[in-house]
Structure formats: C-alpha cells, structure tokens
Amino acid sequence: MSTAARTSRLRELVRKPFFWGLVAIVALLALNVLKDPNYLAITVNPVNGNLVGNVIDIVRASAPILMIAVGMSLVIATGGIDLSVGSVMAVSGAVSMVFMKDAGQSGSLGVALAAIGLALVVSALLGAVNGVLVAYVGLQPFISTLIMMLAGRGIAKVITEGQNTSATNDPFRWIANGFLVGLPVVFLIAIAVVVVVGLVVRRSALGLMIEAIGINPKASRMAGIKPSGLLLTVYILSGVLAGIAGIMSVGTVMTVDVSRTGYQMELDAILAVVIGGTSLSGGKFSIGGAVVGALLIATLDKTVVFLGISSSATPAFKAIVIVVLCLLQSDRVRSWFVQRRKPPQAPAQAGPVEVQQKQEVTA
Amino acid sequence: MTAVQSPRVDAPAQASASSRFTSRVKRVVASNPSVLPTVAAIVIFIAMVVYGEIAYGRIVQYNTLSNLLINNAHLIILAVAMTFVILTGGIDLSVGSVIALSSVAGVMLANAGWNPWVVILVMILIGTVFGVASGILIQYFNVQPFIATLAMMFLGRGLASLLSTQPERLAEDSPIRWLGEQFKVIDGEKVNDVVVTPGVIIALVVVLVAFFVLHRTRTGRTVYAIGGSESSSALMGLAVPRTKVLVYVISGTLSGVAAVVYTSRLGIAQNITGIGWELDAIAAIVIGGTLLTGGYGYVLGSVVGALVLGLMNVLITRDGGIPPEMTTIITGGILLVFVLLQRAVTSKRHT
Numbered sequence: 001m002s003t004a005a006r007t008s009r010l011r012e013l014v015r016k017p018f019f020w021g022l023v024a025i026v027a028l029l030a031l032n033v034l035k036d037p038n039y040l041a042i043t044v045n046p047v048n049g050n051l052v053g054n055v056i057d058i059v060r061a062s063a064p065i066l067m068i069a070v071g072m073s074l075v076i077a078t079g080g081i082d083l084s085v086g087s088v089m090a091v092s093g094a095v096s097m098v099f100m101k102d103a104g105q106s107g108s109l110g111v112a113l114a115a116i117g118l119a120l121v122v123s124a125l126l127g128a129v130n131g132v133l134v135a136y137v138g139l140q141p142f143i144s145t146l147i148m149m150l151a152g153r154g155i156a157k158v159i160t161e162g163q164n165t166s167a168t169n170d171p172f173r174w175i176a177n178g179f180l181v182g183l184p185v186v187f188l189i190a191i192a193v194v195v196v197v198g199l200v201v202r203r204s205a206l207g208l209m210i211e212a213i214g215i216n217p218k219a220s221r222m223a224g225i226k227p228s229g230l231l232l233t234v235y236i237l238s239g240v241l242a243g244i245a246g247i248m249s250v251g252t253v254m255t256v257d258v259s260r261t262g263y264q265m266e267l268d269a270i271l272a273v274v275i276g277g278t279s280l281s282g283g284k285f286s287i288g289g290a291v292v293g294a295l296l297i298a299t300l301d302k303t304v305v306f307l308g309i310s311s312s313a314t315p316a317f318k319a320i321v322i323v324v325l326c327l328l329q330s331d332r333v334r335s336w337f338v339q340r341r342k343p344p345q346a347p348a349q350a351g352p353v354e355v356q357q358k359q360e361v362t363a
Numbered sequence: 364m365t366a367v368q369s370p371r372v373d374a375p376a377q378a379s380a381s382s383r384f385t386s387r388v389k390r391v392v393a394s395n396p397s398v399l400p401t402v403a404a405i406v407i408f409i410a411m412v413v414y415g416e417i418a419y420g421r422i423v424q425y426n427t428l429s430n431l432l433i434n435n436a437h438l439i440i441l442a443v444a445m446t447f448v449i450l451t452g453g454i455d456l457s458v459g460s461v462i463a464l465s466s467v468a469g470v471m472l473a474n475a476g477w478n479p480w481v482v483i484l485v486m487i488l489i490g491t492v493f494g495v496a497s498g499i500l501i502q503y504f505n506v507q508p509f510i511a512t513l514a515m516m517f518l519g520r521g522l523a524s525l526l527s528t529q530p531e532r533l534a535e536d537s538p539i540r541w542l543g544e545q546f547k548v549i550d551g552e553k554v555n556d557v558v559v560t561p562g563v564i565i566a567l568v569v570v571l572v573a574f575f576v577l578h579r580t581r582t583g584r585t586v587y588a589i590g591g592s593e594s595s596s597a598l599m600g601l602a603v604p605r606t607k608v609l610v611y612v613i614s615g616t617l618s619g620v621a622a623v624v625y626t627s628r629l630g631i632a633q634n635i636t637g638i639g640w641e642l643d644a645i646a647a648i649v650i651g652g653t654l655l656t657g658g659y660g661y662v663l664g665s666v667v668g669a670l671v672l673g674l675m676n677v678l679i680t681r682d683g684g685i686p687p688e689m690t691t692i693i694t695g696g697i698l699l700v701f702v703l704l705q706r707a708v709t710s711k712r713h714t
Contacts, residue, residue, distance in 0.1 A: 138706065140656070150698065161686075312521075
C-alpha cells in the first residue's frame with residue numbers, strides 16, 4: 001500500500017498544473033545566482049524607499065504578460081484561442097499615446113485617465129469583434145483572431161500614421177514606472193486585476209460555465225448555459241486585459257512603436273498558459289498556473305539578457321521550454337517512465353534533462 | 364472526391380470554349396459547393412487584373428505579370444507547403460522562421476566558401492529537420508500541431524538570431540545568385556519582356572509535383588482522407604501516422620526551398636526575414652478555397668490565392684493613395700470575406 005500511495009502522491013505532485021513551471025523558475029534563478037551570487041539581493045533605495053533589485057525587475061516585466069495570460073487562459077478554457085492580444089496591445093498603446101500627444105497638458109491626471117479609458121474602450125471593441133465572429137457567426141476562434149491580429153496591427157499603424165508616437169504625461173508614466181509602498185505600480189495593478197478576475201470566475205459559477213463550454217458546447221447549452229453571451233464576454237475581457245497590458249508596456253518608455261509593441265506577445269501568453277498546465281484543447285483553466293507561467297517567461301527573458309545573450313535569441317529558449325513541457329505532458333513519455341517501473345525517479349530524471357538542455361544552449 | 368475532382372483538372376483546358384466552360388463550372392459547383400471559394404478566388408483575381416488595367420494601366424503586360432511571378436515565387440512555394448498540412452487539418456506556423464534560419468545559415472555558409480550545391484542542400488535540409496521535428500512531436504507525442512509548430516517557429520527565429528542579428532549579404536559573385544537571375548523568354552518592346560528566373564521555374568515545378576501527388580497518388584488521397592476524418596482513415600487501413608509526419612516534412616522541406624528561392628533573388632538574409640509569412644501563406648490558402656478544418660481544397664487554388672495577395676500589393680503600390688499601413692487591414696478584410704464565404708458554403712452542405 002505504501003509504495004502505491006507514494007507513487008500516486010508523486011504522480012499528483014508532478015501532475016500539479018504548474019509544478020514544472022515553478023521548478024523552471026527556481027532553476028533559472030539558481031543559474032543567475034551561479035553567475036552573480038548577489039542576483040537575488042533586494043535593496044531599499046534610501047532616497048525614496050523603493051525596493052530595487054533584479055527580482056523587482058522581473059516582477060515588473062511580468063505585469064503585461066500576466067494580464068494577457070489571464071485573458072488567454074479564459075479564452076483557451078472555452079476551447080478557443082486569442083491570437084490578437086499582441087495587436088490589441090499595439091492598438092491600445094497607439095490610442096493612448098496619440099490621444100495624450102494631441103491633448104498636451106503633461107501633468108494632467110484627467111488626460112491620463114481619459115487616454116486609459118479610451119484605449120480600454122477601443123480594446124474592448126476589438127475583443128467584441130472577435131467575440132461576435134466566434135460566438136454568433138460561428139467562425140473558428142483561430143482564424144477570426146488571426147484576422148484581428150493582422151488587421152489590428154494595421155489599425156495601430158493607421159492611428160499613428162505609421163510613426164512611432166511619443167507623448168509626455170506624468171500620471172500615465174507613473175503607472176508604468178512608479179512605486180507604491182516600495183513596489184512597482186504595474187505589478188500591484190496586475191495582481192489586483194488577477195485577484196479580481198480570479199475571484200469573479202472562481203467564486204461564482206462563471207468559471208464552471210466557461211469550462212463547460214470548452215468541454216462540450218452542445219451539452220453546456222442543453223444544461224442551460226448560453227454559450228454565445230459567455231463567449232462574447234470572455235473575448236471582450238481578453239481584449240480589455242490586452243488593452244491594460246498595452247498601456248503598461250507603452251507607459252515604460254512613453255512611446256508606441258507600432259511594429260514592436262506587443263509583437264509576438266500572443267505567443268508569450270499562450271506559452272504562459274501552457275506552462276500553467278492548462279490544456280490547449282480547452283475545458284479547464286488555472287489562473288494560478290497562468291501567473292506562474294507569466295513569471296517564468298519574465299524570468300526567462302531577464303535571464304537570457306543577464307547571461308549576455310542577444311535578447312532576439314530568447315525565442316529559442318522559449319521553444320525549448322515549450323517542447324520539454326509538451327513532452328512531459330504527453331502520455332507516451334509518461335508511459336515510458338511507468339514501463340520502467342521507476343515512477344519515483346520520474347521527476348528526478350526529467351528535471352536535470354530540462355536544466356541540462358538549457359545549459360547546453362547557453363554554454 | 365474522385366468524381367468531383369477530375370472535371371476541375373480539365374477545367375482550365377476548356378477555357379477557350381467559354382459556354383461549355385461556364386456550364387461545366389456550374390455543374391462542378393452544384394455537385395461540390397466546396398469549390399465555390401476557389402472559383403471565387405479565380406474570379407476575384409481576374410476582376411483585380413481587369414480593375415487594375417482600367418484604373419492604373421500597364422497591368423496586363425508581360426513584365427508586370429512576370430514580375431508578379433518572380434516576386435511571389437517563394438510565397439507560392441510556401442502556399443503549396445501549407446496546403447499539404449492544412450488539408451490534413453493541421454497547421455504549420457514555423458514556415459516563416461524556418462526561412463529565416465535557413466537563409467541566414469545558407470548565406471553565412473556560402474560566404475564562408477562552401478560549395479554552392481552543398482549550401483543549397485543544407486538550406487533545404489534545415490527545413491526538412493524542422494519538419495521532421497514537428498511531425499514527430501505531433502504524431503508520436505500528441506502535441507497539438509498549433510503548439511508544436513509554434514515551438515518550431517520560436518526555435519527557428521531564436522537560432523537565426525543566435526547566428527546573426529545583422530543583415531547577411533550574399534557575395535555578388537556567388538553562384539547561388541544565378542537562381543534569381545532573370546532570363547528573357549520573349550523579347551517585347553523596351554522593358555516589356557517575359558522574364559523568368561530559375562526560382563520561378565522551381566516554384567512551377569513544385570506546384571506541378573504537388574498537384575500530381577495530391578490528386579494522382581495514394582499519398583495524396585490519404586492526405587485528403589486524414590483531413591476528412593482521421594479515425595475513419597485509420598480504420599480504413601490508410602497509413603495515417605506516416606502521412607501525418609510526411610506532410611510536416613514536406614512543409615519543412617518546401618520552406619527550405621522557398622528560402623533558397625527568396626535568398627537567391629534578394630541576396631540578403633536576416634534573422635527577421637519571413638516574419639508573418641506563415642500568415643500570408645494561410646491567407647493565400649484560405650482565399651484559394653481550402654478549408655482550414657481540412658479535407659477540402661485545391662493546391663492550384665492556393666497558387667491563385669498567393670497571386671491575389673501579390674497582385675493586391677502591386678495594385679496598392681500603383682494606387683499610391685492607399686497608405687501602405689492599410690495593406691494588413693485589407694489582407695485581413697479579404698481573409699474575413701473568404702472565411703465567411705467558406706462558412707456559408709459549409710453550413711449549406713451540412714443542412
């Protein structure tokens with residue numbers, strides 16, 4: 001009994017949605033500490049009392065990824081996918097920057113709020129277009145959001161007339177670069193949004209309904225759920241969250257670069273969701289997993305740069321993470337471990353392989 | 364499938380006898396509504412040519428049309444590659460970044476003094492390796508095609524960036540450039556010549572071979588069958604696992620070929636080459652009438668789709684009044700119209 005119990009407990013641990021994500025974060029941080037023993041040190045800036053350190057940087061960089069990852073995990077739970085988040089980020093950034101540039105008044109809080117409001121409304125609209133195409137017209141989510149991904153970047157370019165647009169507005173800048181009680185404002189906002197979304201979907205039946213659509217749309221309709229309205233809501237939410245992410249990412253430099261802002265962010269979001277253990281076939285989601293995934297991606301981005309590798313090479317490392325995670329999740333690899341009748345060694349065997357591969361590439 | 368496809372094959376040959384042709388098209392469309400998007404793509408292409416000729420002039424002439432082929436040869440090859448994958452109900456997002464890796468590696472090897480034939484072979488094999496990797500992940504490890512090829516897309520782009528982040532220029536005297544050299548076939552007045560490049564010929568050969576394989580061989584029928592219903596084709600005893608890996612290998616290999624054609628024409632390779640080309644290829648295929656769910660579609664339709672996209676760029680450049688940033692919006696719009704058309708056609712078939 002004891003071996004069986006131990007086996008099942010170990011299996012459960014390995015199958016915990018975001019277990020491997022946590023392992024990878026720890027491994028990456030350990031790699032950084034190897035290079036610089038003071039990597040994890042967090043100091044307090046004596047002038048303004050803000051926390052300073054690499055970990056704070058990672059946390060700050062993870063904020064936009066967190067936003068889109070949460071939206072994406074809900075969309076994926078319905079059995080869909082939202083490829084347009086990166087483009088929506090660009091549109092949201094473009095709208096807010098162009099609005100603030102035209103409005104002037106660099107100190108005005110009202111202008112900043114209006115810019116944010118306008119950007120979020122436009123993002124919600126783009127999300128609604130996705131939602132209508134998916135829920136009411138019945139297009140595949142993949143193709144309708146692909147169209148929005150193409151068109152969205154075009155819309156952002158039209159809004160800014162193809163130019164990189166800068167604006168100055170102190171309250172807006174504070175959102176991305178400011179600190180509150182020693183922590184970056186972006187991160188606090190991101191956590192607040194995640195907590196609110198998490199509470200709403202998990203403390204009400206909403207989350208269950210979303211998962212029900214992903215498992216079987218027909219059955220969920222027969223059980224009395226209205227899939228169309230829910231799908232529309234989920235895509236609008238994904239759009240709005242992408243809009244927030246766009247504001248965060250243009251706010252750091254107060255410039256929108258229409259071809260770079262949010263570029264390939266949809267892939268980061270999907271990656272975060274996959275790392276979080278959410279199956280892309282839909283039917284379940286884990287907000288906690290998405291958070292772990294977003295943190296892992298931010299850690300990976302920062303680690304690659306910290307190790308002195310060109311940041312444009314990060315995709316290769318992300319690819320290795322995806323492949324390893326997919327392999328670990330696949331039944332065939334699992335059955336290999338089972339056939340060898342060494343289940344207790346499964347985590348021990350798989351862990352070093354993952355790290356080893358990373359080191360091989362970094363070396 | 365057989366009965367409906369064979370008239371399509373003959374259709375272009377009948378173009379001269381216009382009344383017989385229209386009745387034939389009507390019959391094909393009536394018996395198999397899924398060719399409607401393909402017919403629509405051909406109509407749109409002709410309409411664009413006519414509109415362009417009337418509005419801007421100098422469209423229906425030798426050099427414009429030859430340039431259309433020369434500039435889109437790589438896109439045609441990609442569209443053919445993607446058609447195989449999409450017919451099985453899969454998707455290959457890695458084509459663009461495979462081209463980036465393959466061309467950067469190829470140019471660097473060529474400049475390092477490697478034999479051009481070996482370089483070309485290596486460029487194509489890089490694509491093959493990526494195709495094999497995605498195929499194995501998808502078939503034997505049950506990874507979704509979308510996510511497996513996404514990983515390959517990341518990997519290709521990242522490796523290309525590791526090789527070089529600067530534009531790599533192919534030496535002016537490199538023999539590989541010969542593939543992009545222009546040959547006059549018909550000498551018209553002034554610059555109005557029919558010109559082809561070896562790259563265009565490669566693209567045409569690829570199209571013909573793909574057409575033959577898809578419509579006249581057992582492998583081709585299996586590809587369609589998998590798209591129709593994977594479990595049924597497995598129960599019928601078709602070689603499903605082998606074919607599923609094969610389509611990704613074909614797609615990867617053809618991406619390598621496209622990289623050779625593109626690099627030889629431009630002479631420059633960069634780690635950001637080919638960003639968004641997977642979307643162009645998907646758009647070309649959707650415009651050409653292939654269902655994204657698999658099972659229905661024509662490789663010649665994909666070629667028409669690629670030419671529609673290419674011609675659209677020509678028209679936008681000619682017009683001059685349309686800001687270039689509108690291009691993606693227009694592509695998106697066209698894509699949307701065609702997907703809706705497919706949707707209307709397929710829902711009619713189901714009821």
